[in-house]
Amino acid sequence: xxxxxxxxxxxxxxxxxxxxxxxxxxxxxxxxxxxxxxxxxxxxxxxxxxxxxxxxxxxxxxxxxxxxxxxxxxxxxxxxxxxxxxxxxxxxxxxxxxxxxxxxxxxxxxxxxxxxxxxxxxxxxxxxxxxxxxxxxxxxxxxxxxxxxxxxxxxxxxxxxxxxxxxxxxxxxxxxxxxxxxxxxxxxxxxxxxxxxxxxxxxxxxxxxxxxxxxxxxxxxxxxxxxxxxxxxxxxxxxxxxxxxxxxxxxxxxxxxxxxxxxxxxxxxxxxxxxxxxxxxxxxxxxxxxxxxxxxxxxxxxxxxxxxxxxxxxxxxxxxxxxxxxxxxxxxxxxxxxxxxxxxxxxxxxxxxxxxxxxxxxxxxxxxxxxxxxxxxxxxxxxxxxxxxxxxxxxxxxxxxxxxxxxxxxxxxxxxxxxx
RNA sequence: GGAGACGUGCCGGAGUGGUUGAACGGGCCGGUUUCGAAAACCGGUAAAGGUUAACGCCUUUCAGAGGUUCGAAUCCUCUCGUCUCCGCCA
Numbered sequence: 286x287x288x289x290x291x292x293x294x295x296x297x298x299x300x301x302x303x304x305x306x307x308x309x310x311x312x313x314x315x316x317x318x319x320x321x322x323x324x325x326x327x328x329x330x331x332x333x334x335x336x337x338x339x340x341x342x343x344x345x346x347x348x349x350x351x352x353x354x355x356x357x358x359x360x361x362x363x364x365x366x367x368x369x370x371x372x373x374x375x376x377x378x379x380x381x382x383x384x385x386x387x388x389x390x391x392x393x394x395x396x397x398x399x400x401x402x403x404x405x406x407x408x409x410x411x412x413x414x415x416x417x418x419x420x421x422x423x424x425x426x427x428x429x430x431x432x433x434x435x436x437x438x439x440x441x442x443x444x445x446x447x448x449x450x451x452x453x454x455x456x457x458x459x460x461x462x463x464x465x466x467x468x469x470x471x472x473x474x475x476x477x478x479x480x481x482x483x484x485x486x487x488x489x490x491x492x493x494x495x496x497x498x499x500x501x502x503x504x505x506x507x508x509x510x511x512x513x514x515x516x517x518x519x520x521x522x523x524x525x526x527x528x529x530x531x532x533x534x535x536x537x538x539x540x541x542x543x544x545x546x547x548x549x550x551x552x553x554x555x556x557x558x559x560x561x562x563x564x565x566x567x568x569x570x571x572x573x574x575x576x577x578x579x580x581x582x583x584x585x586x587x588x589x590x591x592x593x594x595x596x597x598x599x600x601x602x603x604x605x606x607x608x609x610x611x612x613x614x615x616x617x618x619x620x621x622x623x624x625x626x627x628x629x630x631x632x633x634x635x636x637x638x639x640x641x642x643x644x645x646x647x648x649x650x651x652x653x654x655x656x657x658x659x660x661x662x663x664x665x666x667x668x669x670x671x672x673x674x675x676x677x678x679x680x681x682x683x684x685x686x687x688x689x690x691x692x693x694x695x696x697x698x699x700x701x702x703x704x705x
Numbered sequence: 706g707g708a709g710a711c712g713u714g715c716c717g718g719a720g721u722g723g724u725u726g727a728a729c730g731g732g733c734c735g736g737u738u739u740c741g742a743a744a745a746c747c748g749g750u751a752a753a754g755g756u757u758a759a760c761g762c763c764u765u766u767c768a769g770a771g772g773u774u775c776g777a778a779u780c781c782u783c784u785c786g787u788c789u790c791c792g793c794c795a
Binding site: 323326327329330331333334336337348349350351352353354355356500519655657 | 724734750752754755756762763764765774775776784785
């Protein structure tokens, strides 16, 4: 959510920004509704003031009659206002965040490569993709995942489980070293928290599973629960920002995603993720955005994966992000392009959401002068237990079909090679 | 899951239909006093929205939503949460 005052005063900028982001919202209609809305509020306030004036003492019969009429009028205006509010909020919620001036303008394929690290592997044998490798090693079972739950669910087994745990532990220790407080969160959240973070819990574009007979949904990322953690609070940031590394299961319907890269583990309905989240002062958010990216790079560097860092273009930022960096690891992905380059697949994503989420979730901090102001929120992936293993299996496979475990994981995994 | 109690400001805690944004106490901030401090005394201490050039004025908010009423923190309904007891369980 943006500041309606800002939209009023910068309508043209907002329209251009929406266009860059590929979002079609009728800004003029929103501003009309805003005017109408304020007009109604003004009238209601005036009538209420009248009524309050008369209710100070015990009113006479005539006064009661008069006040009854005022009351009716207020009620009518309020019901009109309620209707206006619905459309107003519906439009307002669809306006995306402002955009960093350096974000490349364009669609999904117009990303900018900022950095490239590591050497792509050279195999002196025919390399396999992760699905084949995992099936051969007996560490994954998609068929039974489909039997028990649905297609695109899976059972991880044996050393894949150990690898997942090792990755999470490795990532968590790295995050903790950087001052992030470790957290396990609920795997469900109220729909109002989902929308506050920018997920749409209902409607055609929804990406989440709803829980029947309740106001809850399964979370698509711990970003939702950690963001909600401080909702409605005024934070004390005098000792620095609030930094959390939160682990949760993540559930995604991936509706409409078929046909995109869907081989193996790349796009599944459930995975586990360690998410970094920061609540900070507005002037610090660009700095912590860099810090999150640096930690992600440290994690991926430690694993020895070849990767590139990309600056996400305006058309692919989603609603809440002001700027977003993804790390894409080199992958085989024989089945189709993981990213538009055809060679790299997203394994992490770091977003600066400025005050967009904080406004909706009402998260502020107290400034030195005692006033309050919305915080900035940032989030980034530390570890994901689906795409990290993809990259590890595909990059570190050997001629006999076994997988060389990255050095940093060996102490957690207890072995240096995953083999039959 | 069953039975009961409760949910008021930064905190404790009054308040059962009409100057109650809310007594009283604590905390915090400012001042007086003091060489300084403590104590004492005095004053201040919410947020959101509307309006205004500004001072200010107005509206809303006593868990949340809805209802009754000319008028609700106070009455009614539902939801959420907390506590106690029972059951169940990791």
